[in-house]
Amino acid sequence: MAWTEAKLIAEAILEGFERHYRLFREVTGGAQARFESADWPAAQVAARERIGFYDRRVGETVALLKREFHLRDPGDILWRRIKVEYLRLLPQLNQPELAETFYNSVFCRLFDRHYYNNSYIFVWPLISTEHLEAQVPIFRPYYPARDGFPQVVRRILRDMGFERPFRDLRRDIRCLLLAIRARFPANRAIQQNFQLAVLCSPFYRNKGAYIIGKAINGADQIPFVIPVLNDEENGLYVDSLLSGSDEISDVFSFSRAYFMVDTEVPAAVVDFLRPLMPxxxxxxxxxxIGLQKFGKAEFYRDFLKHLRYSSDDFVVAPGIRGMVMCVFTLPSFPFVFKVIKDRFPPPKDMTPEGVKEKYQLVKMHDRVGRMADSWEYSHVAFPLERFSPALRELLESECADSIELVGDQLIIKHLYIERRMSPLNLYLHSADEEDIRHAIREYGDAIRQLAAANIFPGDFLFKNFGVTRRGRVVFYDYDELCYLTECNFRDIPEAPYPEMEMSEEPWYTAGPNDVFPEEFETFLLTDPRIRKVFRELHGELLDPAWWRERQENIRAGHLEDVFPYPSERRFGAGREDCPRSPDSAGDA
Structure with missing residues (x-):
């Protein structure tokens, strides 16, 4: 009887997963129609809704198990049998790694963390994905040496399955050939088996479709991306050619929204991508590619491996300490861990739940390459001996409600993990004139692009922004973030008396949502070098009229273009003219 019950429960959990992935693929499969019809609002809605699919399906499955079965304590042998029965079902799937994670989520929603070990859940994967093959191959090979580059480029664009025609296919092919010649010098020896391997399905995000591939020349593999955009009046057009792992990594950045790409075997797609971005x-x-729950599980496995093969201590993260979060890091691991403080000192007026809502807003919103994505975890066990005394003291004094000591472990009940960056304030402190100019250009561009996405950071202090390995400035402090359209951008009124302008206190009052952009210069640009560069590059950000114009555009439904590649990489910025050549050969 116990084995029969175990089999039924295992099948019920698997049915929950299969429903989830079916619905996930349905909304993902609609990306092409939304792109070709230029239905950008629908694309944004679909992207937000898809993020919530997983938790809803887990909740439905948990409710079904509670309703249909008499669930006993996991200490009972039943749950060991359920895992065995579930494991027997996985070889029939093309997504076994995702199904294992779904099982973990259901179990962890039902039971205490005491049972979060490999006897009950899939802490480590048991089904290999290396043998999996889709019924339809995930990529197509092309042979330019045999068929000629013009014909191959034409075939690649045709094979993507776009139903909307290109507005000028000959022009697009000419642009791509010019870029190929510039980025792949003629003196490079072409091997006899030279080929282009291109993923069969485009990757859709926001207003773009991205063709992903690699050039295979002997032992060399050179990644490339071809962005395709939609001129809503005249048809599709190729906007650029990107190549090299750095440029491709920018397109796949942790600060951007998830792609929509329909795949039956996600492991095969990831295996294709990994050599392109080592x-x-x-x-x-x-x-x-939108499978963030499995990404979260896989990240935790990587973290456990790193702990096993490292010995350094967790320490307080460098930089100015925040009023809302305690942030710590492991120097040998390129991520930071963020725990919400128990209480926030004035002038912070919010609750821990309010902070979680801000992080959820960022997760659901288009991050336009300027807000760091994070993985959210609950009840994570850390080895207590690896915490520095200063960090342990900080957590016990500031985050006592969020931690628990159990034996030789420190349990953090709720935390966020993000990619580590250099705080912008520290970066500027040691920067030379050239680096300051670059960082301030990036800082202002980040503010502009966030505004285009209807996001107002709230707190523009440099300490709330980070600099990535590639020199990109990204916002990562979300407790005062809000929608741009919620703000009231005001001009500073004229002082009733001239001497009031010299007073330390303002002569004007401010409501809860009032923002005075003219004040930014006073509070942010205290360094004369930084002030000069900011005023030169981004002076309009100090003008309330600029912000009100952004609000009007958003309310009118205008979605601005924010590209995941430099403007100089664009083929005439979408105009009819092609560049003679891109500005450099990049990594190629």
């Missing part, structure tokens, strides 16, 4: 692990790539 700095990105499986966790980041699964997350980038």
């Amino acid at each position: 700095r990105k692990g499986k966790a980041e790539l699964y997350t980038a």
Whole structure:
């Protein structure tokens, strides 16, 4: 009887997963129609709703198990049998790694963390994905040496299955050939088996479709991406050619929204992508294609391995300490851990639940390459001996409600993990004139692009922004973040008396949502070098009229273009003219 019950429960959990992935693929499969019809609001809605699919399906499955079965304590042998029965069902799937994670989520929703070990859940995967093959191959090979580059480029664009025609296919092919010649010098020896391997399905995100491939020339593999955009009046057009792992990594950045790409075998797609971006692990790539729950599980496995093969201590993260979060890091691990403080000193007026809502807003919103994505975890066990005395003291004094000591472990009940960056304030402190100019250009561009996405950071202090390995400035402090359209951008009224302008206190009052952009210069630009560069590059950000114009655009339904590649990489910025050549040969 116990084995029969175990089999029924295992089948019920698997049915929950299969429903989840079916619905996930349905909404993902609609990306092409939304792109070709230029239905950008629907694309944004679909992206937000898809993120919530997983938790809803887990909740439905948990409710079904509670309703249909008499669930006993996991200490009972029943749950060991359920895992065995579930494991027997997985070889029939093309997504066994995702199904294992779904099982873990259901179990962890039902029971206490005491049972979160490999006897009850899949802490470590048991089904290999290396043997999996889709019924339809995930990529197509092309042979330019045999068929000629013009014909191959034409075939690649045709094979993507776009139903909307290109507005000028000859022009697009000419642009791509010019870029190929510039980025792949003629003196490079072409091997006899030279080929282009291109993923069969485009990757959709926001207003773009991205063709992903690699050039295979002997032992060399050179990644490339072809962005395709939609001129809503005249048809599709190729906007650029990107190549090299750094440029491709920017397109797949942790600060961007998840792609829509329909795949029956996600492991095969990730295996294709990994050599193209060697700095990105499986966790980041699964997350980038919208499978963030498995990405989260895979990241935790990587973290456990790193703990096993490292000995350094967790320490307080460098930089100015925040009023809302305690942030710590492991120097040998390129991520930071953020725990919400128990109480926030004035002038912070919010609750821990309010902070969680801000992070959820960022998760659901288009991050336009300027807000760091994070993995959210509950009841994570850390080895207590690896915490520095200063960090342990900080957590016990500031985050006592969020931690628990159990034997030789420190349990953090709720935390966020993000990619580690250099705080912008520290970066500027040691920067030379050239680096200051670059960082302030990036800082202002980040503010502009967040505004285009209807996001107002709230707190513009440099300590709330980070600089990535590639020199990109990204916002990562969300407790005062809000929608741009919620703000009231005001001009500073004229002082009733001239001497009032010299007073330390303002002569004007401010409501809860009032923002005075003219004040930014006073509070932010105290360094004369930084002030000069900011005023030159981004002076309009100090003008309330600029912000009100952004609000009007958003309310009118205008979705601004924010590209995941430099403007100089664009083929004439979408105009009819092609560049003679891109500005450099990049990594190629």
